[in-house]
Amino acid sequence: MKRERIHSAGPSITEAEVAAVTDAARNGWYSNFRDCLTAFEKEFCEYTGAKYAIATSSCTTALHLGAAALGLGEGDEVIVPDMTWIATVSALMYEGVKPVFVDIDPDSWTIDPDKIRAAITPRTKAIVPVDMYGHPSDYDAIRKICDEFGLILYADSAPAVGSLYKGKSTAMYADAACYSFQGAKMMATGEGGIFVTNNEELFKRAEFLVDDGRDESERTFWIKEIGFHYRMANLLAALGRAQLARIEELVEIKRNQYRMYHERLGSIPGIKMFLEKDGCRVNSAYPSMVLEGEFATDRDGLRKELRARKIDTRPTFPHVSAYPMFETVDSKVAKHIATNGINLPTPAYIDEEDADLICDNIKDILGV
Numbered sequence: 001m002k003r004e005r006i007h008s009a010g011p012s013i014t015e016a017e018v019a020a021v022t023d024a025a026r027n028g029w030y031s032n033f034r035d036c037l038t039a040f041e042k043e044f045c046e047y048t049g050a051k052y053a054i055a056t057s058s059c060t061t062a063l064h065l066g067a068a069a070l071g072l073g074e075g076d077e078v079i080v081p082d083m084t085w086i087a088t089v090s091a092l093m094y095e096g097v098k099p100v101f102v103d104i105d106p107d108s109w110t111i112d113p114d115k116i117r118a119a120i121t122p123r124t125k126a127i128v129p130v131d132m133y134g135h136p137s138d139y140d141a142i143r144k145i146c147d148e149f150g151l152i153l154y155a156d157s158a159p160a161v162g163s164l165y166k167g168k169s170t171a172m173y174a175d176a177a178c179y180s181f182q183g184a185k186m187m188a189t190g191e192g193g194i195f196v197t198n199n200e201e202l203f204k205r206a207e208f209l210v211d212d213g214r215d216e217s218e219r220t221f222w223i224k225e226i227g228f229h230y231r232m233a234n235l236l237a238a239l240g241r242a243q244l245a246r247i248e249e250l251v252e253i254k255r256n257q258y259r260m261y262h263e264r265l266g267s268i269p270g271i272k273m274f275l276e277k278d279g280c281r282v283n284s285a286y287p288s289m290v291l292e293g294e295f296a297t298d299r300d301g302l303r304k305e306l307r308a309r310k311i312d313t314r315p316t317f318p319h320v321s322a323y324p325m326f327e328t329v330d331s332k333v334a335k336h337i338a339t340n341g342i343n344l345p346t347p348a349y350i351d352e353e354d355a356d357l358i359c360d361n362i363k364d365i366l367g368v
């Protein structure tokens, strides 16, 4: 074996990133204290096509910032998929919003638009679709429902930097969207996120809230309203810029990993690979598989045995409404994927030899 172990995830960091961060550590102070941040926000707008962006300390804080700026709060219901990372929901709940869970589509693992209408009530204010593991949500169908009922479309695109829906970034279909740069995501700043929108008024409101609710036009340090302290550090923006400059290369690395896994596992009955629907480019940030039929009995046993063989994987997220603070919804698809899904290893270094090792071990443990 070439390595101590195969990790479940990890970014591709080159000398370019090291040089960018070193430069910011040396020079990104005094009059330059925000240069990387401003440039990163501008470059992220250019990449996604969005008009405005605010880089934040995480995607969770970006999601919360947006929820506050959109005026979501006490008494509002927001429709979310019953499979996502908890941040989608906690960011809304920080503002007092009640999440309403809807099951997901069995192929894209994103919210099933056909099941949304039944969840709408007079209190519904927004739909927050999640581009799960980088698969774009069905934006055309969701937009249609939002327009029909006058709802806000607020996208949790945390894992979807580089994913495209009908050739455009997911941000272009939502009233606002958030992305993550956490260390295991498509591009990494360690911790970090970004809020994007094409709506100038919304941007201004978020821009006001992100810096503690200051109104410097009145006087220095004058706080007009209680806000947040959620801005990304300049040093991390330097890293973000260097990663963003390589984003198409990074997406290619992940899509190639998906190809390697699909070639080795895709035709085994009882293993269902996470797919890419027509009209979408999935960034393949998390190549995944679901155990079906006779294999759908012991996902955790398989993961444990792989770990013993020094191969780390991740289980798919539990379905959110199963957590103790919620009333559990019978989301059949989300439950099935939560119980039987595995994110295959996605560290940037995976090569054909690693893929052989990983897939041979999976096949050996499953007995195929």
Ligand SMILES: *Cc1c(COP(=O)(O)O)cnc(C)c1O
Residues within 6 Å of the ligand: 058, 059, 060, 061, 084, 085, 087, 088, 130, 131, 132, 156, 158, 159, 179, 180, 181, 182, 191, 192, 193
């Ligand atoms: C990772 C993730 C988040 C949270 O991102 P952070 O940057 O870690 O706060 C939110 N939603 C989804 C769907 C995610 O995958």
